[in-house]
Amino acid sequence: MNIEWYVVLSSLLFAVGAMGILIRRSPVVILLCLELMLNAGNLALVAFSRMVGNQQGQIFAIVVMVVAACEVVVGLGLIVAIFRRKLPLDVDSLRELRG
Amino acid sequence: MEAVLFFLAAIGALGGAVGVVAMRNPFYGVLALIVHLFSLAVLFLLLTSAFVAAAQVVVYAGAVMVLYVFVTAYVGGDTESAWEPIPGQRFLAPLLGAALFVELSIAVLASSLLALGTHGPDVNPGFGDPAAIGRLLLERFLIPFEASSILLLLAAVGAVVLAGRSKSSEGAA
Numbered sequence: 001m002n003i004e005w006y007v008v009l010s011s012l013l014f015a016v017g018a019m020g021i022l023i024r025r026s027p028v029v030i031l032l033c034l035e036l037m038l039n040a041g042n043l044a045l046v047a048f049s050r051m052v053g054n055q056q057g058q059i060f061a062i063v064v065m066v067v068a069a070c071e072v073v074v075g076l077g078l079i080v081a082i083f084r085r086k087l088p089l090d091v092d093s094l095r096e097l098r099g
Numbered sequence: 100m101e102a103v104l105f106f107l108a109a110i111g112a113l114g115g116a117v118g119v120v121a122m123r124n125p126f127y128g129v130l131a132l133i134v135h136l137f138s139l140a141v142l143f144l145l146l147t148s149a150f151v152a153a154a155q156v157v158v159y160a161g162a163v164m165v166l167y168v169f170v171t172a173y174v175g176g177d178t179e180s181a182w183e184p185i186p187g188q189r190f191l192a193p194l195l196g197a198a199l200f201v202e203l204s205i206a207v208l209a210s211s212l213l214a215l216g217t218h219g220p221d222v223n224p225g226f227g228d229p230a231a232i233g234r235l236l237l238e239r240f241l242i243p244f245e246a247s248s249i250l251l252l253l254a255a256v257g258a259v260v261l262a263g264r265s266k267s268s269e270g271a272a
Contacts (some may be wrong), residue, residue, distance in 0.1 A: 004208060008207070008240055010160060016120060017116065019192050020120035033119060033120065037188055049146075055227055055232060061148075070250055070254035073254045073258045074261065076167070077258035080173065080262040083173070084264075
């Protein structure tokens with residue numbers, strides 16, 4: 001398969017993730033859609049690393065995975081804290097920090 | 100054979116992604132994301148990056164998704180209201196998503212990267228295997244490796260501070 005197929009698939013997955021963030025309002029699902037976008041980026045990184053024939057892009061993808069894991073841990077911690085305080089789990093209701 | 104595998108994995112990845120966006124119950128969304136991640140691991144294998152594929156399955160589909168399953172089970176099912184604060188959000192968002200896809204595709208395919216239309220260069224059998232990646236991580240990219248370990252530690256401490264049950268937060272709630 002040519003590399004362009006992988007890159008087009010990755011941009012399609014990125015667009016689906018961005019659409020999910022625009023549509024959904026539950027913070028858990030928004031975190032899931034963020035995962036979709038990060039993974040689409042990872043796919044593009046690995047595809048380009050194969051295109052160049054150089055493994056450094058794969059290191060970049062692994063670092064992106066680490067950052068995604070950190071983001072998930074902190075985000076889910078925030079969701080649990082919100083749930084414990086009996087606030088609504090809806091990003092449109094949690095607008096106190098909007099200024 | 101490679102094309103068949105690619106299209107199977109691509110359909111799985113796309114179906115999983117659409118499932119995450121479309122499922123009303125977040126629990127099913129998490130399960131759809133697991134399908135998506137496994138399909139992506141197949142794609143990584145097709146791109147001869149065995150270590151990234153293994154890390155994808157072990158770290159993502161193994162560890163991160165277990166965290167998601169626990170939190171969705173703790174928080175509970177569909178909490179999403181049908182109320183739309185922006186009128187027409189449900190119709191506008193797919194349009195914007197499609198526009199983003201078209202824009203990204205044009206930006207990539209119209210670029211002058213000639214190697215995009217090829218399989219990529221022929222690589223030796225050790226390309227992307229754990230030994231090669233480990234050598235790169237521990238020699239050339241040692242500082243990013245250590246920095247990411249500190250980042251993971253900070254995230255773990257931060258999650259405990261955020262979600263931990265403390266006396267003062269119980270009193271304030």
